[in-house]
Amino acid sequence: MKKATIWFLTIIMALTFCGLLYLQIMYMKNIIRMRDDQFSEGVRRSLYSVSTTLEQDETRHFLEEDAAAIEQSIYSQLDASLPGKDALKYSFPKADNLDVKPLTERSGSKVNKDRYRNMQENIRGQYLYQKGLLNEVILNILSQSSNRPIVERADSATVAGYLHSEFENNGLNLPFEFAVVNRSGRVIYSSSGYEANHAGKNNMFVQTLFPNDPVSKMNYIKVYFPTKKDYIFSSVKFMIPSFIFTFILLVIFLYTIIIAFKQKRLTEMKNDFINNMTHEFKTPISSISLAAQMLNDDSVRKSPTMMQHIATVINDETKRLRFQVEKVLQMSMFDRQKATLRLQEIDANKAIANIVSTFKLKVESYGGKIESDLAAYDAIVEVDEMHFTNVIFNLLDNAVKYRREDEPLMLKVATADISGNRFEIRISDNGIGIKRDDLKKIFEKFYRVSTGNRHDVKGFGLGLAYVHKMVTELKGDIRVESELGIGTTFIIILPLTKN
Numbered sequence: 001m002k003k004a005t006i007w008f009l010t011i012i013m014a015l016t017f018c019g020l021l022y023l024q025i026m027y028m029k030n031i032i033r034m035r036d037d038q039f040s041e042g043v044r045r046s047l048y049s050v051s052t053t054l055e056q057d058e059t060r061h062f063l064e065e066d067a068a069a070i071e072q073s074i075y076s077q078l079d080a081s082l083p084g085k086d087a088l089k090y091s092f093p094k095a096d097n098l099d100v101k102p103l104t105e106r107s108g109s110k111v112n113k114d115r116y117r118n119m120q121e122n123i124r125g126q127y128l129y130q131k132g133l134l135n136e137v138i139l140n141i142l143s144q145s146s147n148r149p150i151v152e153r154a155d156s157a158t159v160a161g162y163l164h165s166e167f168e169n170n171g172l173n174l175p176f177e178f179a180v181v182n183r184s185g186r187v188i189y190s191s192s193g194y195e196a197n198h199a200g201k202n203n204m205f206v207q208t209l210f211p212n213d214p215v216s217k218m219n220y221i222k223v224y225f226p227t228k229k230d231y232i233f234s235s236v237k238f239m240i241p242s243f244i245f246t247f248i249l250l251v252i253f254l255y256t257i258i259i260a261f262k263q264k265r266l267t268e269m270k271n272d273f274i275n276n277m278t279h280e281f282k283t284p285i286s287s288i289s290l291a292a293q294m295l296n297d298d299s300v301r302k303s304p305t306m307m308q309h310i311a312t313v314i315n316d317e318t319k320r321l322r323f324q325v326e327k328v329l330q331m332s333m334f335d336r337q338k339a340t341l342r343l344q345e346i347d348a349n350k351a352i353a354n355i356v357s358t359f360k361l362k363v364e365s366y367g368g369k370i371e372s373d374l375a376a377y378d379a380i381v382e383v384d385e386m387h388f389t390n391v392i393f394n395l396l397d398n399a400v401k402y403r404r405e406d407e408p409l410m411l412k413v414a415t416a417d418i419s420g421n422r423f424e425i426r427i428s429d430n431g432i433g434i435k436r437d438d439l440k441k442i443f444e445k446f447y448r449v450s451t452g453n454r455h456d457v458k459g460f461g462l463g464l465a466y467v468h469k470m471v472t473e474l475k476g477d478i479r480v481e482s483e484l485g486i487g488t489t490f491i492i493i494l495p496l497t498k499n
């Protein structure tokens with residue numbers, strides 16, 4: 001797949017995800033808003049009902065208060081004129097019509113007629129009297145009610161009870177706190193948990209109590225619901241799995257994209273590797289074939305010095321070829337799950353000293369120097385000697401490959417004891433150094449720093465990957481410290497054998 005195609009797919013997928021997330025968030029927001037509106041509507045309706053009920057209660061209170069007086073006066077006035085209280089009681093509801101005809105019709109005598117006429121007059125007078133009293137009651141309500149203390153007009157228990165039942169009727173079964181406050185905002189009484197500043201923004205509902213009171217004497221009921229948020233959010237809980245699924249999809253998508261880019265890079269690196277390898281093999285092969293052609297020449301065959309020279313060339317080039325093949329073979333290590341190591345206890349100090357002395361010639365041929373400071377007291381490690389030698393050799397080889405042209409090569413190999421039954425090997429050089437960004441990647445398979453691509457410095461990008469793999473297999477650690485243009489130090493830490 002082309003890089004552009006991967007990018008194109010990434011952008012399309014990213015846009016799709018953003019759209020999907022946007023729609024989900026908008027949908028959730030709408031549900032929350034609708035639920036909030038419904039909730040507020042329910043609360044307002046309940047509070048209005050509570051306020052109306054309290055007004056009705058107050059009217060009833062005044063009526064009941066005056067009913068006793070009315071009843072008393074009716075009885076006292078009718079007692080003298082009427083045949084019995086029962087008659088009054090039964091005719092009272094019909095007072096509006098004042099249709100007392102049947103009574104008149106029933107009696108035949110003139111005396112009876114007069115008597116019932118008197119009674120009719122009495123009832124009419126009584127009706128007007130009651131009407132006057134009722135008017136008085138209404139006037140009382142209008143003029144006196146606002147003078148009564150609010151705690152009498154709407155006591156705390158009644159208000160709480162009304163609120164509770166109204167909220168329940170409207171399906172708002174959640175705890176609430178309330179307070180009755182006067183016009184200046186002073187709390188007259190409140191529920192035990194009421195804390196005005198706990199209500200939160202837009203969560204306090206206010207309803208005027210007794211709206212017909214004069215403005216200066218107005219009282220208000222304030223209500224808030226401490227668990228309103230949870231109540232509202234409970235309606236969108238079902239959206240949570242959809243968010244989780246989207247998130248999982250997003251993670252999988254990102255992971256796939258990363259893998260695609262990694263694969264892409266790996267393919268490019270492999271192509272570079274094949275190009276490099278072909279180039280590396282071509283040079284010794286052509287030198288050897290040239291030498292073989294020369295051997296066919298009689299004059300050459302007759303000259304022992306020429307023969308000697310050709311033999312040296314063939315030998316050197318074969319060595320070079322073998323070394324390259326060895327490097328490529330090392331690559332097969334990576335594809336196996338676990339390398340088969342022939343572990344044996346060796347003295348790392350001794351092994352390193354041998355490698356250094358072998359390497360001395362090579363360093364000196366480049367006009368450089370190699371020093372060793374093998375100070376580790378205990379350096380007995382259990383390793384595969386061949387791989388251990390390869391590791392040290394690869395690092396030394398790199399130090400030579402990536403030397404600075406303007407500075408004589410200075411190489412140092414040191415060992416030292418460290419805590420935790422381990423010891424360290426430091427291989428330092430004064431070469432070209434490695435950029436901070438590249439430091440993280442140099443242990444990756446096929447990775448080569450671009451400067452490493454100088455035509456005279458060839459490689460496969462496998463040396464350090466092999467070193468890292470081997471050190472890890474030996475339960476050790478490797479890290480690198482480097483400064484561009486100053487030098488590089490590779491630090492290997494290996495566990496010592498127990499005894």
Ligand code: ADP
Binds near residue numbers: 434452463
């Ligand atoms: P290569 O075959 O390219 O040498 P390596 O895996 O051995 O592959 O090294 C990876 C890269 O790390 C090299 O391309 C080189 O740029 C950088 N590198 C390794 N060792 C050194 C060093 N001692 N000094 C500077 N750069 C180094």
